[in-house]
Amino acid sequence: MKITDLLEEKAIRLNSLASSKEEVLNQMINLISQTGNIVNKQEFKETVLKREKEGTTGIGEGIAIPHGKSRAVKKACLAAMVLPKGVEFEALDGKKVNLIFMIAAPENQENTHLELLSRLSALLMDEKFREELKGAKTPAEFMKIINKAEQEKYGEEKAVDGLLADTFISSSQENVQKENYEILCITSCPTGIAHTYMAAEALEKAGIETNHKIKVETQGQSGVKNHLTSEEIKNAKAIIIAADTNVELSRFNGKKVLKVRVADGIHKPKELIERALSEETPIYYSGKVEETEKNNLDEKEGIGRSIYRHLMSGVTHMLPFVVGGGILIAISFLLDNYEINPAGFGSNTPVAAFFNTIGNAAFGFMLTILSGYIAMSIADRPGLAAGFVGGAIAVSGVSLQSITNPDIATVSSGFLGALIAGFIAGYIILILKRLFSVIPKSLEGIRTILLYPVFGILLTGAVVMLINPFVGMINTGLNNFLNGLSGTNKIILGAILGGMMSVDLGGPVNKAAYTFGTGMLSQGHYDIMAAVMAGGMVSPLVIALLATFFPKKLEQKDRSSALLNYILGLSFISEGAIPYASSDPLRVLPSCIVGSAIAGALSMLFNCTLMAPHGGIFVIGIVGNSLMYVVSIAVGSIVGAIMLAALKKNVKQQT
Amino acid sequence: MKMVSQTIIIKNAEGLHARPATEIAKNATKYTSTVELDVMGNKFNAKSVLNIMSAGIKNSTQIQIICDGVDEEKALEEVLQTFKENSLV
Numbered sequence: 001m002k003i004t005d006l007l008e009e010k011a012i013r014l015n016s017l018a019s020s021k022e023e024v025l026n027q028m029i030n031l032i033s034q035t036g037n038i039v040n041k042q043e044f045k046e047t048v049l050k051r052e053k054e055g056t057t058g059i060g061e062g063i064a065i066p067h068g069k070s071r072a073v074k075k076a077c078l079a080a081m082v083l084p085k086g087v088e089f090e091a092l093d094g095k096k097v098n099l100i101f102m103i104a105a106p107e108n109q110e111n112t113h114l115e116l117l118s119r120l121s122a123l124l125m126d127e128k129f130r131e132e133l134k135g136a137k138t139p140a141e142f143m144k145i146i147n148k149a150e151q152e153k154y155g156e157e158k159a160v161d162g163l164l165a166d167t168f169i170s171s172s173q174e175n176v177q178k179e180n181y182e183i184l185c186i187t188s189c190p191t192g193i194a195h196t197y198m199a200a201e202a203l204e205k206a207g208i209e210t211n212h213k214i215k216v217e218t219q220g221q222s223g224v225k226n227h228l229t230s231e232e233i234k235n236a237k238a239i240i241i242a243a244d245t246n247v248e249l250s251r252f253n254g255k256k257v258l259k260v261r262v263a264d265g266i267h268k269p270k271e272l273i274e275r276a277l278s279e280e281t282p283i284y285y286s287g288k289v290e291e292t293e294k295n296n297l298d299e300k301e302g303i304g305r306s307i308y309r310h311l312m313s314g315v316t317h318m319l320p321f322v323v324g325g326g327i328l329i330a331i332s333f334l335l336d337n338y339e340i341n342p343a344g345f346g347s348n349t350p351v352a353a354f355f356n357t358i359g360n361a362a363f364g365f366m367l368t369i370l371s372g373y374i375a376m377s378i379a380d381r382p383g384l385a386a387g388f389v390g391g392a393i394a395v396s397g398v399s400l401q402s403i404t405n406p407d408i409a410t411v412s413s414g415f416l417g418a419l420i421a422g423f424i425a426g427y428i429i430l431i432l433k434r435l436f437s438v439i440p441k442s443l444e445g446i447r448t449i450l451l452y453p454v455f456g457i458l459l460t461g462a463v464v465m466l467i468n469p470f471v472g473m474i475n476t477g478l479n480n481f482l483n484g485l486s487g488t489n490k491i492i493l494g495a496i497l498g499g500m501m502s503v504d505l506g507g508p509v510n511k512a513a514y515t516f517g518t519g520m521l522s523q524g525h526y527d528i529m530a531a532v533m534a535g536g537m538v539s540p541l542v543i544a545l546l547a548t549f550f551p552k553k554l555e556q557k558d559r560s561s562a563l564l565n566y567i568l569g570l571s572f573i574s575e576g577a578i579p580y581a582s583s584d585p586l587r588v589l590p591s592c593i594v595g596s597a598i599a600g601a602l603s604m605l606f607n608c609t610l611m612a613p614h615g616g617i618f619v620i621g622i623v624g625n626s627l628m629y630v631v632s633i634a635v636g637s638i639v640g641a642i643m644l645a646a647l648k649k650n651v652k653q654q655t
Numbered sequence: 656m657k658m659v660s661q662t663i664i665i666k667n668a669e670g671l672h673a674r675p676a677t678e679i680a681k682n683a684t685k686y687t688s689t690v691e692l693d694v695m696g697n698k699f700n701a702k703s704v705l706n707i708m709s710a711g712i713k714n715s716t717q718i719q720i721i722c723d724g725v726d727e728e729k730a731l732e733e734v735l736q737t738f739k740e741n742s743l744v
Binding site (some may be wrong): 051054055059060061065092111113114115118119120121122125157180181204207208211213214226445530579580599 | 662663664669670671672673674677678679680681695696703704705706707711712713714715720721
């Protein structure tokens with residue numbers, strides 16, 4: 001942003017004879033209004049005067065920078081004035097003011113305002129520059145002087161590089177802000193709502209305490225924040241990646257890179273900073289070496305952990321589809337009339353059908369996205385296509401037998417199938433990478449654009465079709481097992497299903513219970529779905545209640561996420577409890593399971609029913625015996641929270 | 656005399672803007688010690704409003720306040736207090 005871009009000749013006045021501060025400000029406001037960027041002159045004037053009352057903008061050495069940030073300003077702009085005789089401005093140093101710049105900035109553009117101020121100040125520090133401005137004969141000359149100074153200052157600085165620029169800047173003590181961090185970090189976690197930011201905060205804090213300059217980029221559900229620039233990467237001594245998802249590393253080529261879990265970023269940030277700067281941290285090379293390098297890393301971190309990381313990478317990408325689709329579907333149920341046609345519930349009225357259609361479109365992607373991104377986590381980009389296709393085939397349940405014989409019914413492999421398909425696709429591509437590594441370098445392009453897609457998709461599709469009947473059988477077997485239970489004791493079934501919802505919070509066990517619940521809807525067992533949803537709502541509520549009533553049991557930064565967990569719990573998004581469960585599974589999971597089981601059992605006991613497969617509190621209107629349903633969930637959540645409070649130790653106060 | 660310093664992170668959506676910059680300079684000037692702000696390796700004289708503003712310190716920026724001289728402890732204390740009073744930290 002150049003000053004000369006924001007200052008027009010008509011907004012410059014070189015020989016004002018104003019004799020009071022008020023008169024000066026009035027003249028300047030008239031000047032700046034001539035640019036046409038001020039929508040409401042009176043409103044802007046009030047802002048400027050109010051600001052002046054809070055403290056003078058006469059900053060000494062004959063300079064004043066009155067300014068106003070207001071919605072009355074359409075576009076940032078400047079006005080300038082020279083007063084040859086000077087004027088009393090209540091300046092800091094008591095001297096008369098003879099050079100004035102006025103800044104008008106639009107609302108909500110803090111950085112624009114700050115940058116303008118910074119740039120202007122940096123130029124005005126130069127006494128020679130100030131004298132030249134005061135000596136200008138015409139507005140055009142005034143502009144020319146600024147233009148020249150800006151070019152000298154900012155033009156040159158860009159040309160001078162690295163170290164040279166640093167010495168140049170610190171010796172002259174005048175500069176633009178130049179990023180220079182010792183350590184750069186990236187934090188990322190599967191859900192991307194809590195741990196990512198907790199780790200970032202911990203690392204920043206540790207940086208202050210150990211006196212190292214640190215910048216942290218967060219890759220959360222809301223996207224990348226605080227992006228690391230290539231300039232910053234170039235100047236950094238070491239990189240810390242604290243992530244449970246796959247982070248793109250190619251931009252750190254040739255840098256010391258320390259890869260750890262996101263939990264380490266939260267719990268031992270100081271140790272990480274030491275390790276990152278020490279000699280033992282290896283230098284990362286991308287490109288050719290990447291594959292072996294990466295495989296080494298995978299071996300080191302253990303098979304279990306790498307599987308978890310791939311799975312979570314898939315879940316991260318799936319989550320928005322589930323949440324968005326699920327909530328839209330729930331809205332459709334809320335707006336629909338069940339009486340019209342029970343079988344078509346959710347699309348009986350046009351409005352409901354509208355929400356239902358969009359929601360279902362999102363839901364339809366869920367499992368294919370999961371398998372696609374699991375495969376991409378394993379085999380990088382070439383894995384994506386194979387993963388998507390594998391997932392789609394698993395969901396359809398097509399098998400080699402059913403293609404040739406239309407009488408054989410297809411049984412969808414569901415969540416379990418999509419999950420397996422993702423891993424199959426990923427590892428098939430990895431094998432192909434090995435096989436095709438003999439292909440000469442000159443034909444390298446052909447691998448990514450032709451061989452991986454064709455052979456990867458073909459092989460993945462074939463394998464998934466081959467195993468589909470078996471995975472489908474496992475799914476069906478599980479359903480049958482649960483079906484058998486329902487005859488014996490409803491309450492025990494409710495407790496089991498409710499508890500299952502919290503065993504892995506959105507994982508296969510949770511999904512099995514959920515799928516069973518939805519499946520039973522079609523057979524008129526509406527009580528089962530009610531118990532399942534009650535169980536699924538409890539876990540986040542346990543965390544939220546714990547944070548509200550037993551705040552000492554959680555770290556300060558965890559507590560603030562409590563409000564979010566109320567919403568997630570009430571919306572039936574069990575995943576909200578995952579960040580807390582993963583950091584302390586042995587205490588959190590049992591408490592959640594017990595709470596969920598109680599909620600599920602009570603819901604069965606009170607004969608609560610639910611006809612919608614999703615929606616949490618939003619579908620309370622269609623719950624049968626809704627009052628007791630709320631009681632069931634409340635009791636389960638409270639018991640879980642008390643149990644967790646008893647199990648968890650107080651967090652030590654960190655100084 | 657050993658210098659004293661304190662690192663802080665600016666927590667203010669507007670960054671270190673003109674008004675607090677003026678306050679800081681006003682208070683820093685009361686002391687004979689030098690008062691400097693280290694912003695990402697570059698030092699700025701905290702006794703000059705222009706100097707502070709030229710640093711263009713945005714929200715979430717980490718800065719170090721460095722005081723050096725006979726009354727450095729008091730200077731650091733008051734400048735820190737100024738940052739707090741202007742809700743910059």
